[in-house]
Amino acid sequence: MKGLRKLAIAGATMCIGMGMSLAAQAEMIIGFSQIGSESGWRTSETASIKAEAEKRGIDLKFSDAQQKQENQIKAVRSFIAQGVDGILLAPVVETGWDQVLKEAKDAGIPVVLIDRGVDADPSLYLTKVASDFVEEGALAGAWLAAKTSGNCDVVELQGTVGSSAAIDRKEGFGNVISNFPNMKILRSQSGDFTRSGGKEVMESFLKAENGGKNICALYAHNDDMALGAVQAIKEAGLEPGKDILIVSIDGVPDIFKAMADGETNASIELNPHLGAPAFDAIKASMDGKEVPKWIKANGPLYLPDTAAEEYKKRSGK
Numbered sequence: 625m626k627g628l629r630k631l632a633i634a635g636a637t638m639c640i641g642m643g644m645s646l647a648a649q650a651e652m653i654i655g656f657s658q659i660g661s662e663s664g665w666r667t668s669e670t671a672s673i674k675a676e677a678e679k680r681g682i683d684l685k686f687s688d689a690q691q692k693q694e695n696q697i698k699a700v701r702s703f704i705a706q707g708v709d710g711i712l713l714a715p716v717v718e719t720g721w722d723q724v725l726k727e728a729k730d731a732g733i734p735v736v737l738i739d740r741g742v743d744a745d746p747s748l749y750l751t752k753v754a755s756d757f758v759e760e761g762a763l764a765g766a767w768l769a770a771k772t773s774g775n776c777d778v779v780e781l782q783g784t785v786g787s788s789a790a791i792d793r794k795e796g797f798g799n800v801i802s803n804f805p806n807m808k809i810l811r812s813q814s815g816d817f818t819r820s821g822g823k824e825v826m827e828s829f830l831k832a833e834n835g836g837k838n839i840c841a842l843y844a845h846n847d848d849m850a851l852g853a854v855q856a857i858k859e860a861g862l863e864p865g866k867d868i869l870i871v872s873i874d875g876v877p878d879i880f881k882a883m884a885d886g887e888t889n890a891s892i893e894l895n896p897h898l899g900a901p902a903f904d905a906i907k908a909s910m911d912g913k914e915v916p917k918w919i920k921a922n923g924p925l926y927l928p929d930t931a932a933e934e935y936k937k938r939s940g941k
């Protein structure tokens with residue numbers, strides 16, 4: 625039995641002994657090490673997981689790492705010391721997790737990777753609840769190849785350097801467009817999944833590529849960078865969504881508004897509601913049940929034809 629749980633039981637026993645009313649005991653005590661709040665998708669994912677914990681009566685110990693791996697490692701160690709029942713970890717980058725995952729395993733605390741993956745021995749974590757980023761990149765590439773009949777020179781805004789999302793989305797997109805001799809990636813650079821990063825890097829792409837005249841399309845690893853790039857394209861005197869096609873990933877509300885306004889052309893939805901499958905996996909593990917190593921959460925591709933209605937649904941506006 626975990627440290628925190630022992631304490632709760634002892635406290636409850638004392639309350640009963642003193643005839644005090646018994647505070648409702650949490651269903652589970654879970655530590656959640658979140659990457660940060662770098663994008664609209666990330667903040668909606670955090671809100672969704674907190675809401676799911678609340679709904680289930682789970683005591684969620686939340687830690688925001690401000691994009692720093694060392695803060696995540698510190699948080700996981702603190703959760704282990706508190707003797708939580710399980711840990712959710714959204715790993716900011718793929719590498720550097722073996723030691724702390726081993727410490728959690730040695731403490732008998734299951735770790736669920738949430739949203740992103742790690743380059744570590746799979747026996748060190750219970751499961752990964754995440755979409756297939758390679759598939760997302762491939763879907764973006766397939767849409768662009770179809771849209772342009774395989775004739776398009778692309779610039780790419782990559783996500784956070786070293787993150788599984790950026791590595792795999794780049795791989796998936798590259799795999800598809802390598803089948804088209806008249807498609808190539810002119811420039812590829814990280815905008816770190818942020819709007820400001822997307823705008824800044826897109827400005828440099830436009831300058832380097834004849835004011836944007838050489839660029840047929842932008843592939844952005846997330847919507848926030850795409851929305852930043854829209855600003856840069858407009859400031860360069862070009863029409864985003866027309867002079868330069870734009871495909872991105874996440875499906876945040878603002879991308880539907882941009883598509884409805886004709887400023888971007890396609891977005892692949894990334895499911896932010898990862899709490900339920902993650903909490904179910906920990907419960908299953910506590911009940912001694914088998915849990916698959918990867919619980920996939922892929923989303924569909926959206927286009928401008930349904931964007932206005934999707935925006936209304938998601939934003940309530």
Ligand code: GZL
Nearest residue numbers: 662663665666739789817846
């Ligand atoms: C991908 C996720 C990415 C989102 C970005 O699953 O890790 O991180 O696509 C977020 O919006 O910053």
